[in-house]
């Protein structure tokens with residue numbers, strides 16, 4: 061029965077996921093921060109990026125997964141070409157996020173990230189969990205990201221690095237391939253550590269609001285370096301996540 065429900069959900073998502081020319085895409089996910097993830101989780105975040113050449117209004121857009129959906133983004137929210145925007149749980153504040161993370165990009169709290177909505181970003185993702193989507197105001201799927209912590213996706217680990225999309229793979233289809241994602245590494249492609257604060261109580265690594273889009277030579281070096289890095293398959297069985305669905 062459960063299998064049947066999952067199949068129906070998958071089919072629905074597949075039908076909805078027909079917009080292959082999407083310009084706004086998922087480029088980074090902090091789904092399993094080392095910082096505490098007590099209910100409600102406040103330390104998760106994700107990054108969207110506009111790969112297109114025109115600004116896109118995100119009015120009415122929302123995030124969804126198989127657990128539920130968030131409330132809509134602010135009506136006046138727009139993402140410019142080559143701009144990254146960081147989204148955080150509505151249970152967190154922009155001030156507290158920016159106290160911990162140096163970030164010049166817009167930071168947008170989203171209500172119902174946790175309970176009553178998306179139930180957070182699962183730390184034990186599989187092919188049926190999570191199926192993270194960005195939807196526009198009419199419910200059309202703009203980007204879909206069925207992230208995982210098993211190969212070919214980077215394993216998660218206790219150090220709390222985010223995963224980010226390789227700079228030469230910035231598209232809504234390329235980001236479906238786990239091989240195109242890497243664990244953030246301090247000093248590589250703009251990745252920094254957060255400052256320890258009351259909420260962000262451990263050292264996490266990521267590049268919230270920053271997407272490197274040039275320096276192709278460096279990209280290859282980074283790729284080689286991270287092949288070794290990603291080969292380190294950390295133990296992810298100690299999750300104390302809010303979303304064990």
Ligand SMILES: [Ca+2]
Nearest residue numbers: 127178179180
């Ligand atoms: Ca969820």
Ligand SMILES: [Ca+2]
Nearest residue numbers: 091181182183
């Ligand atoms: Ca999580």
Ligand SMILES: [Ca+2]
Nearest residue numbers: 204232233236
């Ligand atoms: Ca995608």
Ligand SMILES: [Ca+2]
Nearest residue numbers: 088267268270
């Ligand atoms: Ca980033």
